[in-house]
């Protein structure tokens with residue numbers, strides 16, 4: 001009888017210890033995924049365009065401002081595009097929707113082929129990390145086709161040759 005009680009006690013303990021182990025492993029897995037997401041975002045230059053002052057500060061932009069979008073347009077032959085507010089984008093979709101959405105073709109200068117080439121694990125890590133920051137900011141202005149009216153500041157992406165240099169080269 002005593003043995004049986006011991007057995008039940010030990011079995012119960014094993015189950016408890018096992019579930020604590022699973023929970024810890026789960027928490028470790030989550031922490032590792034968030035760390036990976038932060039690393040991929042920082043090393044892929046996403047903040048350069050998608051965060052205020054990103055070009056100047058890159059990944060040192062305060063985390064509260066990470067990926068809230070840029071209301072300054074990028075204008076070229078494709079029209080005028082705005083780096084989207086990714087904090088709002090990911091908060092509005094499930095992880096499986098994100099895997100499809102993140103791999104879609106985008107207008108310049110979004111480096112969409114790089115995003116498309118990422119593994120599912122890295123895209124999920126990005127998703128988890130941006131979600132952990134929470135939704136923030138406001139949507140960026142809508143895309144303006146070529147020749148349309150642009151009501152915000154914008155950068156112009158046009159190859160230019162300095163006229164003095166061109167003359168000197170002749």
Ligand code: HEC
Pocket residue numbers: 041044045046047048049050074081082083084085086089101102105106107108109110111114115126143
């Ligand atoms: C050189 C600037 C630039 C960089 C760097 C950049 N993006 Fe973008 N991104 C843009 C622009 C501009 C758009 C809007 C494109 C359009 O209108 O088709 C965009 C759009 C997106 C979209 C679509 C979002 C939506 O809600 O419509 C996603 C997702 C995205 N970028 C993710 C990323 C990620 C993740 C990184 C880093 C791996 C990154 N971008 C790096 C400029 C950039």
